[in-house]
Amino acid sequence: DVKVTQSSRYLVKRTGEKVFLECVQDMDxxxxxxxxxxxxxGLRLIYFSYDVKMKEKGDIPExxxxxxxxxxxFSLILESASTNQTSMYLCASTPSxxxxxxxxxxxxLTVV
Amino acid sequence: xxxxxQSPQSMFIxxxxxxxxxxxSSSIFNTWLWYKQEPGEGPVLLIxxxxxxxxxxxxxxxxxFGITRKDSFLNISASIPSDVGxxxxxxxxxxxxxxxxxxxxxLTVIP
Numbered sequence: 001d002v003k004v005t006q007s008s009r010y011l012v013k014r015t016g017e018k019v020f021l022e023c024v025q026d027m028d029x030x031x032x033x034x035x036x037x038x039x040x041x042g043l044r045l046i047y048f049s050y051d052v053k054m055k056e057k058g059d060i061p062e063x064x065x066x067x068x069x070x071x072x073x074f075s076l077i078l079e080s081a082s083t084n085q086t087s088m089y090l091c092a093s094t095p096s097x098x099x100x101x102x103x104x105x106x107x108x109l110t111v112v
Numbered sequence: 113x114x115x116x117x118q119s120p121q122s123m124f125i126x127x128x129x130x131x132x133x134x135x136x137s138s139s140i141f142n143t144w145l146w147y148k149q150e151p152g153e154g155p156v157l158l159i160x161x162x163x164x165x166x167x168x169x170x171x172x173x174x175x176x177f178g179i180t181r182k183d184s185f186l187n188i189s190a191s192i193p194s195d196v197g198x199x200x201x202x203x204x205x206x207x208x209x210x211x212x213x214x215x216x217x218x219l220t221v222i223p
Contacts, residue, residue, distance in 0.1 A: 103154035
């Protein structure tokens with residue numbers, strides 16, 4: 001079974017802190033994604049990556065950056081956390097040719 | 113970014129009833145996916161559809177890829193309490209690897 005693991009289930013950070021959310025997949029997938037999920041807005045794509053050191057902006061990249069130094073790991077970085085970044089963050093990965101996204105369990109981030 | 117229209121937004125049904133929900137898009141998709149998300153968890157894939165007109169079942173769940181390639185449907189037969197959750201559709205076009213998601217259908221099953 002494909003496993004996508006996010007490093008934290010719950011996180012509480014202060015406004016202005018730099019926050020790292022980590023995601024690891026164990027199936028050698030080419031593509032990895034970061035979404036945020038808010039009530040009534042569904043899943044919105046923040047960033048995605050086709051390959052190591054490659055990244056593309058999604059629909060709402062402002063206030064975020066990403067890092068993909070190794071194929072299995074995709075990190076989401078909040079440079080200076082703000083309260084409007086309180087949300088559920090979901091990481092996903094897909095193999096290169098088969099279009100199915102596998103999700104991690106999510107990280108519920110609260111910025112106070 | 114594009115968002116899919118998913119309906120209904122929420123459903124409250126009695127155990128044993130059948131459930132239908134659908135998802136529509138203004139664009140043509142090559143792939144439709146249906147996910148279920150339980151509280152505090154990430155979405156779990158239920159069914160994947162790759163061809164227009166395709167009808168695929170997974171236990172009590174049946175999903176269809178619309179002929180126009182702009183819609184998809186999910187049916188759950190004989191609902192049970194553990195069907196509770198939010199059901200999301202997702203579509204992928206031919207312009208890249210990006211998925212577009214519906215806003216979800218929240219399902220409550222009353223025993």
